[in-house]
Amino acid sequence: MEDNKAIKEFIQSELIKDKSISANLKVTDNLIETGIIDSLGIQKLLAYLETTFSVQIADDELIPDNFQTIEAIFLFLKGKKREG
Amino acid sequence: MDFSLTDDQINFKKMAIEFARRELNNDVKEREKNSEFNMDGWKRCAGFGVQGLSMPEKYGGLGLDILTCILTMEGLGYACRDSGLLFAVNSHIWTCESPILKFGTDEQKEKYLPALINGALVGGHAMTEPDYGSDAYGIKCKAEKKGNKYILNGTKMFITNAPIADILLIFAVTGDKKGFAGISVFIVEKNFHGFSVGKPLDMMGLKTCPIGEVILEDCEVPEKNKLGKEGAGSAIFNSEMEWERSCLFATHLGAMEKELEECVSYAKVRHQFGKPIGKYQSISNKIAEMRVRIELSRLILYKAAWMKAQGKRAPIESAISKLFISESYVENSLEALQIHGAYGYSTELDFERHLRDSIAGKIYSGTSEIQKNIIASFLGL
Ligand SMILES: Cc1cc2nc3c(=O)[nH]c(=O)nc-3n(C[C@H](O)[C@H](O)[C@H](O)COP(=O)(O)OP(=O)(O)OC[C@H]3O[C@@H](n4cnc5c(N)ncnc54)[C@H](O)[C@@H]3O)c2cc1C
Numbered sequence: 280m281e282d283n284k285a286i287k288e289f290i291q292s293e294l295i296k297d298k299s300i301s302a303n304l305k306v307t308d309n310l311i312e313t314g315i316i317d318s319l320g321i322q323k324l325l326a327y328l329e330t331t332f333s334v335q336i337a338d339d340e341l342i343p344d345n346f347q348t349i350e351a352i353f354l355f356l357k358g359k360k361r362e363g
Numbered sequence: 364m365d366f367s368l369t370d371d372q373i374n375f376k377k378m379a380i381e382f383a384r385r386e387l388n389n390d391v392k393e394r395e396k397n398s399e400f401n402m403d404g405w406k407r408c409a410g411f412g413v414q415g416l417s418m419p420e421k422y423g424g425l426g427l428d429i430l431t432c433i434l435t436m437e438g439l440g441y442a443c444r445d446s447g448l449l450f451a452v453n454s455h456i457w458t459c460e461s462p463i464l465k466f467g468t469d470e471q472k473e474k475y476l477p478a479l480i481n482g483a484l485v486g487g488h489a490m491t492e493p494d495y496g497s498d499a500y501g502i503k504c505k506a507e508k509k510g511n512k513y514i515l516n517g518t519k520m521f522i523t524n525a526p527i528a529d530i531l532l533i534f535a536v537t538g539d540k541k542g543f544a545g546i547s548v549f550i551v552e553k554n555f556h557g558f559s560v561g562k563p564l565d566m567m568g569l570k571t572c573p574i575g576e577v578i579l580e581d582c583e584v585p586e587k588n589k590l591g592k593e594g595a596g597s598a599i600f601n602s603e604m605e606w607e608r609s610c611l612f613a614t615h616l617g618a619m620e621k622e623l624e625e626c627v628s629y630a631k632v633r634h635q636f637g638k639p640i641g642k643y644q645s646i647s648n649k650i651a652e653m654r655v656r657i658e659l660s661r662l663i664l665y666k667a668a669w670m671k672a673q674g675k676r677a678p679i680e681s682a683i684s685k686l687f688i689s690e691s692y693v694e695n696s697l698e699a700l701q702i703h704g705a706y707g708y709s710t711e712l713d714f715e716r717h718l719r720d721s722i723a724g725k726i727y728s729g730t731s732e733i734q735k736n737i738i739a740s741f742l743g744l
Contacts, residue, residue, distance in 0.1 A: 293743065311544040318500050318543045318597060319740045322678045326741070329676065339466060339591060341598035343544035 283353045294320045306349040334359045366665045372431045379438030382411050387443045398570045404448050409482025422476035429672035433613040440617025446720040447571030449614045454523040457607040459486030466591040487524035488532040489577050497733050500543040506535035515582040525575035526563045537593050546596025550588040557582030568719030607728050608685035609667035615692040619657050622699040649698045656691035679741050686734035689724035696721045
């Protein structure tokens with residue numbers, strides 16, 4: 280859950296420009312449909328996830344299902360940590 | 364990071380220089396004038412191993428480390444006067460072979476890689492559309508699944524190698540997911556029903572590299588030709604672009620080295636007002652600045668390539684490398700032309716061609732402005 284919170288804070292501070300959207304962000308919001316994660320955003324998110332959680336994310340794992348919501352990112356990371 | 368070079372690596376660069384001088388420069392001025400692609404040169408490059416430098420031996424490649432590949436490309440950039448051919452080869456390697464190697468199924472790799480490496484097939488990739496360039500993930504080309512096929516409809520623009528390509532990786536929107544999440548990639552063969560290409564476009568430079576439009580009209584692509592999963596298009600594009608931005612510009616570094624050497628020689632022998640022009644600070648300063656840009660280009664090129672070879676992500680480094688080297692090549696070409704005066708401006712020498720060819724580098728692979736956006740965005744801007 281701590282990880283979940285950290286990811287949310289990163290997205291709120293680094294990827295969302297609009298303060299009101301940032302304040303109301305929920306872990307189930309679709310980050311792709313809403314444009315919060317765009318082509319540049321995903322690169323920043325990856326750099327953050329790899330350094331903060333000490334995981335290596337392969338290019339073929341960069342599919343929408345793994346990054347759609349904060350919850351999905353959290354579950355994806357949990358799966359990776361279990362693997363590692 | 365250790366960039367000390369082994370004897371083998373130095374030898375590869377030397378061999379590439381000798382090969383290019385011996386086999387790639389014949390009739391280069393004629394081809395430039397006629398905007399003619401050198402298919403014989405393409406085959407010779409394959410014979411030398413260029414198309415397979417970094418590819419595994421299993422598929423007929425040389426399986427070389429990335430620094431050796433880069434040095435070989437540097438050697439080619441130094442000695443080959445046909446930048447269009449080198450650009451065609453580079454696009455083929457970084458935007459077609461490499462993604463198939465990385466994201467392809469065993470069947471796709473076995474079917475396409477040996478022929479891409481031995482020069483029998485020409486490849487490329489097609490993302491840009493008439494209305495979507497920098498905003499690549501806005502593309503409209505659509506791929507609809509019907510049974511065990513995808514039906515592709517759309518138009519692609521400014522596609523390197525399109526007029527001569529046997530296969531192209533086509534980026535298209537699948538499903539209804541938005542932007543970068545909804546893009547998939549297909550390996551499309553030139554004889555697939557509904558695939559056609561326009562005439563080569565008349566560009567300012569890179570005259571000998573065919574660049575053209577691709578039209579997909581109910582183009583039928585077997586499902587087994589999907590590269591990676593549905594929605595993996597942005598991952599494939601990012602990976603391609605990082606590799607291309609990290610490695611393609613090695614040929615520019617080689618070209619800049621050649622320009623510098625020619626400027627130094629000329630500045631020593633060209634006398635005006637009773638002195639070699641190199642004795643005037645306005646000329647020697649230009650040459651010193653050219654050398655500085657080359658040295659810094661080399662360092663960032665090797666760093667970005669080294670990071671990629673370590674399996675690291677390098678979005679900032681590859682953006683800096685692409686930006687700096689492409690801009691340096693333009694600046695050095697301008698200075699080289701100026702140092703040679705009217706002779707530099709004449710088409711007898713290669714400087715005006717270098718200048719025309721170099722400008723393209725500020726546009727393809729993501730424009731200079733887009734590279735700055737990437738760098739700034741990682742700084743939180
Ligand atoms: C020689 C050559 C070979 C190419 N080969 C291929 C290929 O093989 N496959 C392929 O898919 N494409 C290819 N392209 C196309 C290339 O990728 C595009 O030209 C490039 O992405 C820019 O798109 P555009 O030309 O439509 O310019 P636009 O995107 O329309 O941009 C116009 C201007 O606006 C600037 N601009 C746009 N958006 C922003 C922004 N957000 N911030 C600041 N400035 C911005 C640009 O930097 C540029 O200066 C090739 C292009 C060239 C020149």
